[in-house]
Amino acid sequence: MKTERSKAAFEEAQKYIPGGVNSPVRAYRSVGQTPRFIHHAKGSHIWDIDGNEYVDYIGSWGPNILGAAYPPVVRAVQEKAESGLTFGAPTEQESRLAELIIDAVPAISCVRLVNSGTEAVMSAIRVARGYTGRDKIVKFRGNYHGHSDGLLVQAGSGLLTGATPDSAGVPADYTKCTLLADYNDTSSVQKLFDANPDEIAAVIVEPVAANMGVVPPKEGFLADLRRITEENNAVLIFDEVITGFRLSYGGAGAYYGIRPDMVTLGKIVGGGMPLAAYGGKKEIMECVAPSGPVYQAGTLSGNPIAVAAGIATLEALRADLSVYEKMDAYATRIEQAFLDKGMNVNRAGSLISVFMTKEKVVDERSARTSDTKKFAEYFAQMMEQGIYIAPSQFEAMFISAAHAKEDLEQTLHAINSLRA
Ligand SMILES: *Cc1c(COP(=O)(O)O)cnc(C)c1O
Numbered sequence: 001m002k003t004e005r006s007k008a009a010f011e012e013a014q015k016y017i018p019g020g021v022n023s024p025v026r027a028y029r030s031v032g033q034t035p036r037f038i039h040h041a042k043g044s045h046i047w048d049i050d051g052n053e054y055v056d057y058i059g060s061w062g063p064n065i066l067g068a069a070y071p072p073v074v075r076a077v078q079e080k081a082e083s084g085l086t087f088g089a090p091t092e093q094e095s096r097l098a099e100l101i102i103d104a105v106p107a108i109s110c111v112r113l114v115n116s117g118t119e120a121v122m123s124a125i126r127v128a129r130g131y132t133g134r135d136k137i138v139k140f141r142g143n144y145h146g147h148s149d150g151l152l153v154q155a156g157s158g159l160l161t162g163a164t165p166d167s168a169g170v171p172a173d174y175t176k177c178t179l180l181a182d183y184n185d186t187s188s189v190q191k192l193f194d195a196n197p198d199e200i201a202a203v204i205v206e207p208v209a210a211n212m213g214v215v216p217p218k219e220g221f222l223a224d225l226r227r228i229t230e231e232n233n234a235v236l237i238f239d240e241v242i243t244g245f246r247l248s249y250g251g252a253g254a255y256y257g258i259r260p261d262m263v264t265l266g267k268i269v270g271g272g273m274p275l276a277a278y279g280g281k282k283e284i285m286e287c288v289a290p291s292g293p294v295y296q297a298g299t300l301s302g303n304p305i306a307v308a309a310g311i312a313t314l315e316a317l318r319a320d321l322s323v324y325e326k327m328d329a330y331a332t333r334i335e336q337a338f339l340d341k342g343m344n345v346n347r348a349g350s351l352i353s354v355f356m357t358k359e360k361v362v363d364e365r366s367a368r369t370s371d372t373k374k375f376a377e378y379f380a381q382m383m384e385q386g387i388y389i390a391p392s393q394f395e396a397m398f399i400s401a402a403h404a405k406e407d408l409e410q411t412l413h414a415i416n417s418l419r420a
Contacts, residue, residue: 001050001052001383001384002050002051002052003034003036003048003050003052004050005037005048005049005050006034006035006036006037006048006049006050007034009037009049010034010035010037020035021035025390025391025392025395026391028391030372030375030376030391030392030393031375031376031379031380031391031392032376033376033379033380033383033391035391036048036049036050036052036388037049039051040069041056041064041068041069042067042068042069043067043068043069043402043404044056044067044068044400044402044403044404044407045068045407046058046068046388052386053386054383054386054387054388055386055387055388055403055407055410055411056068056388056400057387057388057389057390057397057398057399057411058388058389058390058398059398059400060267060272061267061390061395061398062241062242062246062267062268062396062398063267063268063270063271063272064272064398064400064402065245065246065268065313065317065323065350065398065400065401066271066313066316066317066323066400066401066402067400067401067402067403068272068402070271070312070313070316070402072312072315072316073271073272073309073312073313073316075312076308076309076311076312077273077305077308077309077312079308080304080305080308081305083304084304085303085304085305086299086300086303086304086305087304088299088300090302091302091304091307093304093307093308093311094113094302094307096307096311097113097307097310097311097314098111098113100310100311100314100315100318101265101269101277101279101314102279103318104245104249104250104251104254104314104318105240105244105250105251105253105254105263105265105279106250106253106254106259107238107253107259107260107261107262107263107279107280107281108263108279108280109279109280109281109282109285110279110280110281110282110285110286111277111278111279111285112277112278112279112285112288112296112301113275113276113277113301113302113307114275114276114277114278114296114298114301115274115275115276115298115300115301115303115306116146116266116274116276117145117146117239117241117264117266117267117276118145118146118147118148119146119276119298120146120241120264120265120266120276120277120278121145121146121148121151121204121237121239121241121264121278122146122148122150122151123278123288123296124204124237124262124264124278124280125137125150125151125201125202125204125237126294126296127262127278127284127285127287127288127294127296128201128202128235128237128261128262128284129201129202130287130292130293130294131201131235131284131287131294132201132202132233132234132235133201134198134199134200134201134234135177135199135201136177136178136179136196136199136200136201137150137177137178137179137200137201137202137203137204138179138180138181138189138192138200138202138203138204138234139151139153139178139179139180139181139203139204139205140180140181140182140183140205140206140209140364141180141181141182141183141363141364141365142183142209142211142212142215142363142364142367143183143204143205143206143209143211143212143239144206144211144212145204145206145239145241145264146241147167149165149170149171149174149175150174150175150177150178151178151204152165152166152167152170152175153165153166153175153178153180179192179196179200181203182363182364182365183205183209183212183215183217183362183363183364184215184217184218184221184362184363185363186220186221186224186225186228189203189224189225189228190228193228193231193232193234197232198232198233200232200234201234201235202229202234202235202236202237202262203225203228203229203234203235203236203237204237204239205222205225205236205237205238205239206238206239206242206243207222207238207239207240207243207247207251207252207253207256207258207260208242208243208247208252208348208349208351210242210243210348210351210395210396211242211394211395212361212364212367212394213346213353213355213361213367213370213393213394213395213396214346214347214348214351214352214353214396215346215353215361215362215363215367216346216347216348217256218362222252222256222258223258225258226258226259226260229261235261235262235280235284236260236261236262237260237261237262237263237264237280238251238252238253238258238260238262238263238264239264240252240253240263240264240265241264241265241266241267241276242266242267242351242396243255243348243351244263244264244265244266244267244268244269245265245268245269245313245314245317246267246268246349246350246351247348247349247350247351248324248349249317249318249321249324251263251265255349260280261280261281261284262278262279262280262281262284263278263279263280264276264277264278265277265278265279268313269310269313269314270306270309270310270313271306271309271310271311271312271313271314272309272313273303273305273306273309273310274300274303274306275303275306275307275309275310323401324349324350326401327349327350327399327400327401327403328349328350330350330399330403330408331347331349331350331351331352331399332347333408333412334352334397334399334408334411334412334415335347335352337411337412337415337416338352338354338415340416341415341416341418343355344356344357344358344359344360344361346360346361350398350399350400351396351397351398351399352396352397352399353393353395353396353397354378354397355367355370355393356370356371356372356374356375356378356393357369357370357371367393367394370393372393375392375393378418379391381414381417381418381419382414382418385410385413385414385417386410386414387410387411387414
């Protein structure tokens with residue numbers, strides 16, 4: 001496989017951009033390879049600048065659930081662009097997108113549009129704090145909620161109090177209100193509430209964890225979070241930036257039949273444009289300015305082009321909900337192929353991860369037992385066979401509605417041909 005042009009482009013990029021990329025995982029560091037610079041993508045396929053063609057299982061990390069350059073979405077963007085890229089004033093389309101979101105997601109009856117998942121989560125937490133008048137929040141080890149200061153906290157030392165930041169540049173003071181619990185471990189959450197009575201504003205969780213590889217919730221885990229937060233008058237936030245419109249059209253909340261108080265959305269909701277959202281119960285969302293005292297604003301929020309892409313995407317999904325069954329069936333075949341190879345695999349709907357672990361992955365601790373060298377070898381073999389997957393053990397494989405029978409055959413063949 002030729003990668004000369006990507007190599008040259010990467011060298012050039014490193015002169016001007018930190019590490020040559022605008023988001024770290026794109027640099028392929030953990031797999032020790034040259035990142036592929038992309039030329040274009042269409043449907044389920046993506047082409048790099050050396051002319052290599054791949055079956056795309058990243059899909060821009062989730063947004064491309066309908067495949068890349070889905071014609072109705074592209075048309076909506078082109079048409080809207082003609083009448084102005086941004087106004088900084090309300091448009092009727094924003095209500096249309098809000099309505100689609102509210103119709104889809106049972107927990108949302110009022111919603112604010114923002115520009116990225118990071119911003120959605122950061123804002124939701126501010127609202128939860130404003131609403132409850134409390135400062136502390138609970139997050140789970142191995143869950144990712146964007147790169148805002150207070151959430152860049154992952155693995156402490158198993159202490160049940162306080163937390164230290166994961167990134168340089170984050171004052172420890174900014175994260176001292178972030179308490180850490182273990183995913184799929186209800187008792188770790190209960191302990192935090194027992195130790196911090198009437199002080200916890202919110203529990204934020206990825207209802208299916210997809211940023212330590214895919215880790216589905218154990219039976220009853222989300223229901224336990226619902227119960228504990230209710231008992232303690234804390235806000236339950238589902239971070240559905242990945243799972244929203246993916247696990248089902250109503251997201252993970254609808255899929256598992258649990259209704260959180262707030263939900264954050266991103267990725268799919270913008271149809272490939274920079275758009276995200278946070279919403280929830282009306283009573284909570286009424287705290288947001290100008291209705292209420294919690295400030296949150298954005299020059300490009302509700303951007304007409306992004307909103308048009310979002311509307312076109314949600315309307316297409318809503319018009320054909322059978323895509324969820326189709327993606328599920330496709331993903332089941334891939335899962336089975338990995339199992340037949342004796343590999344350790346987790347799946348939730350159209351999200352899949354293979355783990356280079358001996359044990360089943362249920363939380364961050366077990367995810368960390370992965371042999372990442374082995375993962376790098378697996379990654380290289382898949383890429384060599386034209387299968388474009390995330391260059392990291394701790395990301396998901398995204399199946400889209402555009403993946404076709406021939407893609408499945410090529411992928412199954414690639415999996416069957418993997419050398420141990
Ligand atoms: C991607 C992601 C975010 C951050 O979204 P950005 O748009 O990258 O800022 C937040 N939460 C979850 C669960 C995500 O997967």
